[in-house]
Amino acid sequence: MIRKLLASVREYKKDMILAPVYVTLESVLEIIIPTLMAFLIDNGINQKDMTYVWKIGLILVVCAVFSLITGVLAGRSAAIASAGFAKNLRHDMFYNVQKFSFSNIDKFSSASIITRLTTDITNVQNAFQMMVRLAVRAPMMIIFALIFSFRIDAKLSLIFLGVIPVLGLGLWLIMSNVHPIFVRVFRTYDKLNSVVQENLRGIRVVKSYNREAFEVEKFKDISKSIFEDFSKAEKRLAFNMPMLQFCLYGSMLMLSWFGAKAIVASGNNAAIGLSTGELASLITYTMQILMSLMMLSMIFVMIIISRASVERIVEVLDEESDLKNNDAPIRDVKDGSIVFDDVSFAYTASADKMVLNHIDLTIQSGETIGIVGGTGSAKSSLVQLISRLYDATSGSVKVGGVDVRDYDIESLRNQVAVVLQKNILFSGSIKQNLRWGNEKATDEELIKASQLAQADDFIREFPDQYDTYIEQGGTNVSGGQRQRLCIARALLKQPKILILDDSTSAVDTKTDSLIRQAFRENIPDTTKIIIAQRIASVQDADKIIVMNDGKVDAVGTHEMLLVNNAIYREVFESQNRGGVGDEA
């Protein structure tokens, strides 16, 4: 898992390696400095030898300068490496997501992919930076400090050997105690977020049912459990600092007592035994060792927190698109004819019920096809197979006489334009949005397509016309306007097949018919497939397919179906109750 992640380091490998190297140098210097300080006190100040003080002082300053330089370099490298690593990781994830098929996206859900690309990456970046800087530093400091203190006085240093395991055990106990609580807290946090999100989305429902107080209670419950769990975890973590102090002070007391005795015994002569300066150094080392242990425990927490994030990131990186180009993909789509040859389909391999069952259909190039059927009759699933948004589970779908799986995916999709049921506009001007269909489209082409989609009129009513800025999600245009813009965007592709998946539901009937009329007159060679709820939207089609429960119930013209098909007739009658239409 870690290896998969580290593959994203790439050009920042140099910095990733340099940072700990600098850190190691820095920690060596930081250990040498207290020793020099001891020399300074013992042999300089205590002996009243100013030349020695100057000499050691100078060496000390040189060491400090080096330590400063290595410290700065380490900080720099760590910053570069971690920001770069995060950048590459984000890049790799985003690019892999771009390769995802619809079923890959369905598997993760958009919300989850977004969290993985944002919060999780930030977590990992922070952990990575900390690792690069401190994961090497802390053990190094402990090792060097131990070596140096043993050199000064092996007997006194045994104190450390006693204290370190005690502190280590204490830290470990706290951490292992706190970890499950933290895991729980983060899960509760997700819950809190989802309550707020649902509340924001459904605020009209909340207010119309007077459920403000109910929602507040719901929120407070979760808020309270976060408070309780977080407090519990942090209260335990609160033992860290006092425990560290306890060990520190304890070691210092022991050092003072035994150290004093040792100094008296040696007559404060470093050559014989312990000196006052060396005692000061030992105390400095105590601090360094215990602080480093503390650091290690913090790193440990960081790793625990980021572990979940790492797993989630790797999941996305490991996900392989289940739609792949053939070895020698065909790039040329001959015409807009479509054939379904005994096609069955299920969204997941494990599903026990097929969404589409043994579909056989033949559609000529240039035909207008209407598809009607009840909620859940798999109309959308049927058309999504044509542009290979999903692969058929069995059987084959052919476009222009060739199995869709033999095409280059991009070439196929460029010729099969789909206006999805959940149509989305992106933040940017209307022009920019339309150019999704064709990046090189001229202004005239944009206007032409908008005219066909009956969008030109309302666009011209906006003060900024085609330069009108569309808010994220297209919230500043009405549903019907959004649908027409989406149709114009699809038209700009000049596809051989155009699929409208219930794309005019918010458009009034009059405009709806104008759109169809424009299609008939202006793009006669394009195969047009229209899924609709309104019979009126499809009744002039060359063929109407009636879907029912994943099967084709009937295919025929409006007149034929009215006579022969019960479902169709029922739908038609439900929409034309009152019989006034017959008079017209």
Place this chain on the structure above:
Amino acid sequence: MKHNTDNHKAAPKRPKHRFKPGTIKRLYSYMAEYKYRLIVVFLCILISASASAASSLFLRTLIDDYITPLLGQANPVYASLARAVMSIGAVYLIGVSATLFYNRTMVIIGQGTLKKIRDRMFEHMQALPIRHFDTHTHGDLMSHYTNDTDTLRQAISQSLPQMLSSMFTVIAAFVSMLYLSVGLALFVALFAVVLLKVIRVLVGRSGSYFVKQQASLGDLNGYIEEMINGQKVVKVFCYEDSAAKAFDVKNEALCDSATEANKYGNITMPIVGNLGYMLYVIIAIIGGAAGIAGVPNLSLTGVNTLTIGTIVSFLTLSRAFINPIGQISMQFNMVVMALAGASRIFELMDEPVEQDNGHVTLVNVREESGVIHECEEKTDIWAWKHPHSDGTVLYTPLKGEIRFFDVDFGYEANKIVLHNISLYAKPGQKVAFVGATGAGKTTITNLINRFYDIADGKIQYDGVNINKIKKADLRRSLGIVLQDVNLFTGTVLDNIRYGKLDATDEACIEAAKLANADGFIRMLPQGYHTVLKGDGSGLSQGQRQLISIARAAVADPPVMILDEATSSIDTRTEAIVQAGMDALMKGRTVFVIAHRLSTVQNADVIMVLEHGRIVERGNHDQLIAEKGRYYQLYTGVFELE
């Protein structure tokens, strides 16, 4: 929502790192209930810092007063040393206890304060008018609960005590230094001033890059959100490469600012620490020279000569003085960011809440010999209760009559979208609104339940001006089913019960049957107890609409608003639902908005709206006979032949 074209989002956002003056004071007001604990924490931090200062001072005492005199003695007596070690041990113990105490207390204060802020914020948000939600993106509102509270949490529970403790340590160390030698202490102070200048530059640099980093992070995350949410459209248009290219540009910008921000953040500590070492050397040289020369030393205890122990202690103190300065500077950015977050939260809390001056309430009544009496128990008979200023109370039975008198309305003051709307709906009538998108159909329903208040004219409910009715009671008397269905995480049953919290399971199931939702609900894995997640994402749009109809049915209000309630249900299913809908609508005043004219044909009166005006009204047959706008709309269906 359609009326989101507001000026709000266009307004330049305040830079992320700025916070309003008064934020700290206001933040404190949330901690006020912990006032005494805060004082104790303050004292404990003081004690803890003193203990650590004492530990540096002890080294001098140890060397000067105990070790040096014992040196050269043939039979050193350690009893006095033992006493000294014991007494400093006691000091340490007090210090450790103080540390433990304030750390634990701070957890309660920090988490308690956060909980309070979170709860108040949500409570306040619930009270905000719909306009606020329509004019702010959900992402913006969400970030108060995520980013802003998160930085605040870190600042309160970590940065604040650390900064305080560091500050005390610095002060304690400085006082101790003065105690040892005034001259040397002043020199250290001078050095500290220089150091602070250096830190200021570093923190300033890092701060401005932090702001940049936050901005580019927001930019990139926004882009990611938009693209991933529209990923299916991206794929349909083969837009992957372009999306990735734009992504790379933003990603690169973030990487640059993040590198710079962290760089300056990372190098602060090594610079401060190592400058501290240099200070150490300088003091050693000056102090050493002074000590050797026997220069008189001014200390707080009087004039004496510099002893070796003094210098050694002083050196240790100088480390205790410099290091916390570095730590404070490290926390500084964190605290500023948290305060900026806090001030954004307070901004939300300052938003004016929904005004409600209503005094007419809805009460349960019992009718006894033609006279209405208010009663406590549920009678399912309701009446409006108007208390008059003279103390008398008038009860009007709840019937469900709605009247509009010359109503004008605009979402923005100078842009009127509804003109002169007058209409009445008698109890039990079905009123339909038809018209093109943007004609103002939804707006009318927004006014009935006072999501928005009218600019001119008046609206009456059972003869009472709706401005006089308490909002909660007004809304309780209205049921609403919207085109955009919103379900909540919970079981199907919970979601239906949302309409009436005290409804029994049977009543909920009955309502589901009425809406024709019972069939598919029973097909779900756990039936009515199936847990819906993510806004009921496992269900089809039509199924979700059926649940929301059931939710309204269980509420059982005398007036219902159906805003495109059946738009996602195919007409065949709608025909089946229709029976349920008819049952649901029976005996109620209903406002129906629909695109599909078939849905509104049987309405008692149909209003045709155009550009915010009612251009035609009448029942289906009348309107058809009129051969006006409705006729055109209706026959538009057949125009193709």
